[in-house]
Amino acid sequence: MSDSHISPYSLNDLKNTTDDALGNYLRGLHFKQDNSKLDFRLAIGYTAVAIAAVTFVADYKLGWDATKNGTAVAVAAYAVLNGIFTYWMYFVEKGLIFEGSREGRKISLASRTKKHTPTYFLTVTSALDKSRELDCPFTTWFTEDGYFVAKPFQQWLASTVDVIGEADVKSAVKDETDSSQVPEVESNGTPSASGADARSKGTKRSKRKG
Amino acid sequence: MFSSLASLQPRQLAAQVLNFALVLSTAFMLWKGLSVFTNSSSPIVVVLSGSMEPAFERGDLLFLWNRGMDTQVGEIVVYNVRGKDIPIVHRVVRRFGGGSAPLQLLTKGDNNAADDTELYARGQDYLERSKDVVGSVVGYVPFVGYVTILLSEYPWLKTAMLGFMALTVVLQRE
Numbered sequence: 001m002s003d004s005h006i007s008p009y010s011l012n013d014l015k016n017t018t019d020d021a022l023g024n025y026l027r028g029l030h031f032k033q034d035n036s037k038l039d040f041r042l043a044i045g046y047t048a049v050a051i052a053a054v055t056f057v058a059d060y061k062l063g064w065d066a067t068k069n070g071t072a073v074a075v076a077a078y079a080v081l082n083g084i085f086t087y088w089m090y091f092v093e094k095g096l097i098f099e100g101s102r103e104g105r106k107i108s109l110a111s112r113t114k115k116h117t118p119t120y121f122l123t124v125t126s127a128l129d130k131s132r133e134l135d136c137p138f139t140t141w142f143t144e145d146g147y148f149v150a151k152p153f154q155q156w157l158a159s160t161v162d163v164i165g166e167a168d169v170k171s172a173v174k175d176e177t178d179s180s181q182v183p184e185v186e187s188n189g190t191p192s193a194s195g196a197d198a199r200s201k202g203t204k205r206s207k208r209k210g
Numbered sequence: 211m212f213s214s215l216a217s218l219q220p221r222q223l224a225a226q227v228l229n230f231a232l233v234l235s236t237a238f239m240l241w242k243g244l245s246v247f248t249n250s251s252s253p254i255v256v257v258l259s260g261s262m263e264p265a266f267e268r269g270d271l272l273f274l275w276n277r278g279m280d281t282q283v284g285e286i287v288v289y290n291v292r293g294k295d296i297p298i299v300h301r302v303v304r305r306f307g308g309g310s311a312p313l314q315l316l317t318k319g320d321n322n323a324a325d326d327t328e329l330y331a332r333g334q335d336y337l338e339r340s341k342d343v344v345g346s347v348v349g350y351v352p353f354v355g356y357v358t359i360l361l362s363e364y365p366w367l368k369t370a371m372l373g374f375m376a377l378t379v380v381l382q383r384e
Contacts, residue, residue, distance in 0.1 A: 016383050023219070038221055045228045052235030055242060064251030075243040082236065 008146040014138045015113045017148050018120055019097040021141075022109065025154055026098055029167040031107070033100040041088050048081040095123070107163045128162040230379040250276035250345035255288055255297050256355030261319030262286070262299055269356035272299060274345030280308060281315060281339055286347040289317065292331040297344060300326055306336060313339035 006013040027033060055074040058067045095110040108125040118138045125131040141153035151171075157164045158171035165172035218226070244253045257270040265286070266272070274288055281287060283305055288297050303325060304316040314336040318325035327335060337343060361368050 012383065020218075035221060038225065042221065042224055042228060045232060049228070049231045049235045052239050056238060059242070064245070068246070068249075071242050072246045075239055075246055078235070078239045079243075082232075085232075 005146040005148075008138075008142055008144065011113050011115070011118065013146075014118070014142065015111060015120065018138070018141070018153070019111055021148060021150065021153060022111075022157070023098050025150070025157065026100065026107075026164070029102065029164070031098075031100040031102040031167065033098065035099075037088075037093050037096060037099065041085065041093065044081055044085045044088065048078050048085065051078050051081070102163070102167055105163045105166070107161070124161050126161065126163045134160050226380050226383065230376055233375070233379055248275050248277065248345060250274045252288075252297065252344055255299070255344070256358045257299055258296075258359070259319075261321050262301070263321045265320055266299060266350065267352065269353050269359060271351045271355040271358075272347045273349040273351075275348045276343070276345035278346060279313070279339060281305070281313065281343070281346060287315070287317065287337075288344040288347065289337050289342045290344060291329060292334055292342065294331075298326070298329065299347065315339055315343070 006017055008014065023033070051074050055067075055071055055078075058070060095112045096108065097111050098107070098109045100107060105127045107127070110123040112121050112123075113119070114121070119135050120138055121133055121135045123131060123133045136156050140156060141149050143149060154168065154171040158168045159165060241253075245251060247253075253274050253276075255272050255274065257266045257268055257272060260268055272288065281302055283302050286299060286301050288299050290297055298317075298319075300317040300319045300322075302315045303318045306314040306316075316325055316327070316336050330337070361371075
């Protein structure tokens with residue numbers, strides 16, 4: 001992930017790289033991704049393209065007069081499909097970058113950026129907490145040259161989103177030296193979120209080196 | 211540049227390709243929609259010759275309307291010579307028929323000395339309004355059509371433009 005770098009001045013690149021990294025991270029934590037919304041959008045979009053392609057071929061082979069009425073129907077159908085596509089993209093998907101579940105816990109993440117503000121806004125909806133928006137400056141996980149560093153990003157995610165913190169407890173633990181972020185995770189009930197107890201608990205995380 | 215594409219999940223790649231496909235198909239469907247609306251097989255044409263000067267110059271873009279079936283003398287029509295695919299833009303100088311009989315037209319370019327009888331196919335002395343005419347001119351934009359003339363005279367330009375568009379749309383993720 002850090003072998004390629006992006007321009008740290010391009011908000012679009014920053015957001016896309018972060019979104020991709022988030023997807024990779026969660027899939028690595030064995031979150032099962034639910035692609036149904038994206039699949040619906042792809043289905044609608046490619047159907048519309050197929051209608052346009054058929055219209056093109058019919059017009060090319062049979063000429064204008066023979067295909068006039070069929071073309072009118074096709075144009076109307078295309079307009080309807082395109083409308084559904086646009087509606088789906090703007091109102092249903094609305095910035096969605098990951099939707100999935102792990103061990104029965106569902107999670108839905110949508111991201112956005114504000115113009116000229118180098119901050120990542122992440123809207124989390126999950127089984128454990130209702131929809132809320134988190135934000136963090138991109139500088140937390142991007143170097144000055146535009147290289148993405150996974151660890152601080154994963155730490156931020158695991159410590160602020162309960163469902164991710166459950167899955168990746170290692171990252172949910174804050175380094176003692178890192179005083180810039182305060183862990184908010186307490187609500188899942190188990191004391192395993194804090195480092196000291198993890199060591200004493202002898203759980204699967206006991207492989208963790210001092 | 212392409213490494214950003216390689217790191218995409220297959221569905222995301224499909225979504226990027228879909229974006230480009232939608233650009234092309236929306237442009238095409240808008241054109242077809244205009245064709246259906248105007249009832250003309252080619253609702254926007256470019257003037258290729260100077261036979262209608264000073265009204266129209268080479269490179270002017272003309273907008274056509276094909277729902278006025280009772281074409282009058284003096285209207286400017288675009289027609290295809292039977293058997294050829296070249297549209298010609300000339301003025302109607304004579305009408306025959308109309309009413310119950312099918313309407314037939316004789317045309318002549320403003321800048322030409324003779325009428326179009328020689329331009330028509332062999333054995334054809336007039337145009338059939340319903341079959342040969344693509345539409346009447348209802349508006350025009352000067353000079354803009356030169357892009358089309360360039361694209362048809364240098365076909366590699368078309369490929370270059372399309373290729374450039376494909377690159378920018380597929381690689382851009384917004």
